[in-house]
Amino acid sequence: xxxxxxxxxxxxxxxxxxxxxxxxxxxxxxxxxxxxxxxxxxxxxxxxxxxxxxxxxxxxxxxxxxxxxxxxxxxxxxxxxxxxxxxxxxxxxxxxxxxxxxxxxxxxxxxxxxxxxxxxxxxxxxxxxxxxxxxxxxxxxxxxxxxxxxxxxxxxxxxxxxxxxxxxxxxxxxxxxxxxxxxxxxxxxxxxxxxxxxxxxxxxxxxxxxxxxxxxxxxxxxxxxxxxxxxxxxxxxxxxxxxxxxxxxxxxxxxxxxxxxxxxxxxxxxxxxxxxxxxxxxxxx
Amino acid sequence: xxxxxxxxxxxxxxxxxxxxxxxxxxxxxxxxxxxxxxxxxxxxxxxxxxxxxxxxxxxxxxxxxxxxxxxxxxxxxxxxxxxxxxxxxxxxxxxxxxxxxxxxxxxxxxxxxxxxxxxxxxxxxxxxxxxxxxxxxxxxxxxxxxxxxxxxxxxxxxxxxxxxxxxxxxxxxxxxxxxxxxxxxxxxxxxxxxxxxxxxxxxxxxxxxxxxxxxxxxxxxxxxxxxxxxxxxxxxxxxxxxxxxxxxxxxxxxxxxxxxxxxxxxxxxxxxxxxxxxxxx
Numbered sequence: 118x119x120x121x122x123x124x125x126x127x128x129x130x131x132x133x134x135x136x137x138x139x140x141x142x143x144x145x146x147x148x149x150x151x152x153x154x155x156x157x158x159x160x161x162x163x164x165x166x167x168x169x170x171x172x173x174x175x176x177x178x179x180x181x182x183x184x185x186x187x188x189x190x191x192x193x194x195x196x197x198x199x200x201x202x203x204x205x206x207x208x209x210x211x212x213x214x215x216x217x218x219x220x221x222x223x224x225x226x227x228x229x230x231x232x233x234x235x236x237x238x239x240x241x242x243x244x245x246x247x248x249x250x251x252x253x254x255x256x257x258x259x260x261x262x263x264x265x266x267x268x269x270x271x272x273x274x275x276x277x278x279x280x281x282x283x284x285x286x287x288x289x290x291x292x293x294x295x296x297x298x299x300x301x302x303x304x305x306x307x308x309x310x311x312x313x314x315x316x317x318x319x320x321x322x323x324x325x326x327x328x329x330x331x332x333x334x335x336x337x338x339x340x341x342x343x344x345x346x347x348x349x350x351x352x353x354x355x356x357x358x359x360x361x362x363x364x365x366x367x368x369x370x371x372x373x374x375x376x377x378x379x380x381x382x383x384x385x386x387x388x389x390x391x392x393x394x395x396x397x398x399x400x401x402x
Numbered sequence: 403x404x405x406x407x408x409x410x411x412x413x414x415x416x417x418x419x420x421x422x423x424x425x426x427x428x429x430x431x432x433x434x435x436x437x438x439x440x441x442x443x444x445x446x447x448x449x450x451x452x453x454x455x456x457x458x459x460x461x462x463x464x465x466x467x468x469x470x471x472x473x474x475x476x477x478x479x480x481x482x483x484x485x486x487x488x489x490x491x492x493x494x495x496x497x498x499x500x501x502x503x504x505x506x507x508x509x510x511x512x513x514x515x516x517x518x519x520x521x522x523x524x525x526x527x528x529x530x531x532x533x534x535x536x537x538x539x540x541x542x543x544x545x546x547x548x549x550x551x552x553x554x555x556x557x558x559x560x561x562x563x564x565x566x567x568x569x570x571x572x573x574x575x576x577x578x579x580x581x582x583x584x585x586x587x588x589x590x591x592x593x594x595x596x597x598x599x600x601x602x603x604x605x606x607x608x609x610x611x612x613x614x615x616x617x618x619x620x621x622x623x624x625x626x627x628x629x630x631x632x633x634x635x636x637x638x639x640x641x642x643x644x645x646x647x648x649x650x651x652x653x654x655x656x657x658x659x660x661x662x663x664x665x666x667x668x669x670x671x672x673x674x675x676x677x678x679x680x681x682x683x
Contacts, residue, residue: 128490128494129490129493129494129495129496130490130496132486132487132489132490132494133486133487133490133496133502135482135483135486136483136484136486136487136546136550137487137502137505139483139542139543139546140505140506140509140543140546141505143521143524143539143540143542143543144505144508144509144517144520144543145505146524147517147520147521147523147524148516148520150520150523150524150527151516151519151520151523153523153527154523154527202418202421203418205411205414205415205418206414206415206418206419208411209411209412209414209415210415213411213412219654219658221419223647223650223651223654224419224422224423225422226650227422227423227426227643227647228422228423228425228426229600229604230600230642230643230646230647230650231425231426231429231639231640231642231643232603232604232619232620232623232638232639232642233604233606233620234606234620234623234624234627235429235623235635235636235639236425236426236429236639238623238627238631238635239425239426239428239429239432240425241443242428242432242442242443243424243425243428245443245444247443247444248443248444279421279422279425282422332511336511336512336513337513337514339513340513340514340515340516340607341515342515342607343606343607347627357513357515360515360519361515361610364519364522364611365610365611370523370526373519374519374523377515377516377519377520378516380513380515380516381512381513381516384511384512384513388511
């Protein structure tokens, strides 16, 4: 007799109750309050009143479209770079590393064990003006005599790429690891060249990993403000920096809330378009 | 040319690993640096002083303790909630399944800054004082989804015959759950808890929004980064890193041992042993 048929009535709801209540109270309700706040007018000192102020959204887009565009461009470049760096690496681990696979896998996630802020600060040491990397680049004239890496878009994108790379690599590894190597042998038996076997068999089969990795990298990257803050200057600020300073320094809550909502809406729209293109099961499955 | 071709991929992998591990090496190396001024950017000399006096910078010790406390209690609560959710989703039919899955998936696909900002508006509007309690609430909220995903994966390939066997042998549902289901799920629950703990002690963005005056270790680092980061920050980060790597290695070894034990058994349910056996011990 199957357990599924035995559990009837209240059991599933009792199991669900505490977790769902927590998520509704502290995930859904806060989003409601964020929406409510985003339509208010007023200042921190005089207090805010709710008056369907959709102009907050219009104003936010007008004032900060530059930071929005920058967020999505930086996040997009970082996602592509993370894919380019991790695909061959993970491919090598999945197919060539043999019994050492698990060790190499630990090395890939190792950066995640160093506190996020501290590993970002490490790039300050590496890219420092008086550091060896800048010195070398100046010597071979890639950089001018007083050229720098810190405080440039390069530093910010490099930081984002580094910080979120494991989120790209892990799902990629999972999908490559599951590939039945006999399929590749079959492709070669049928006279496919190595390149054709890769393009027609391996790459399509690793698509779920690419999809998951892209999302797991792009979403946190688009909302990031730490890399721009620590490795860049206000010229590299992303929308996250604006939201952060409006909420915590300027105390302009309605405008900060509107910006947060726009960011989330843009990401959700992107997610839906992406899900339509690749199929929903791959996303939630 | 063939030599180049054959070694291209391993060489690429090697370079990629260098890129991934270089900052870690820098963090650890600079925990032994003896900076003469306030800035710990340039190598000036080797010392153990930072490790011996790791708690010299005011506030660092209490921040580390806070991070550990919050990590522990929010992990325990989130692991329980998440495991229950996973059990309901994998094992039961109920109305609103799709909505439930969506509710669990959404927090993971919302940027942290939006999660932090929305929680802060909730607390501001309901006049809830931010501090330890609100950090705890926030951490449980964002860890739960990861616990569900981890435990769900294990539950899906769970061999239900073992539970049926227990029930055929007269165990009731609760005994079956406690003696069969829970022990078999334990590795997945433990992995979920470890992941949750790691997420909690590393979280900066959400915590930054809801912390009030309370300071966790990442918040301490952020405050320090505005002026100058003492090398003791590298000491704490290196220590966290070493512990995490050891736990990870332990976890992998445990998994290997469990797999070997399973493979050594002829079937999932051990058959009664014949009296005379020629098998090697």
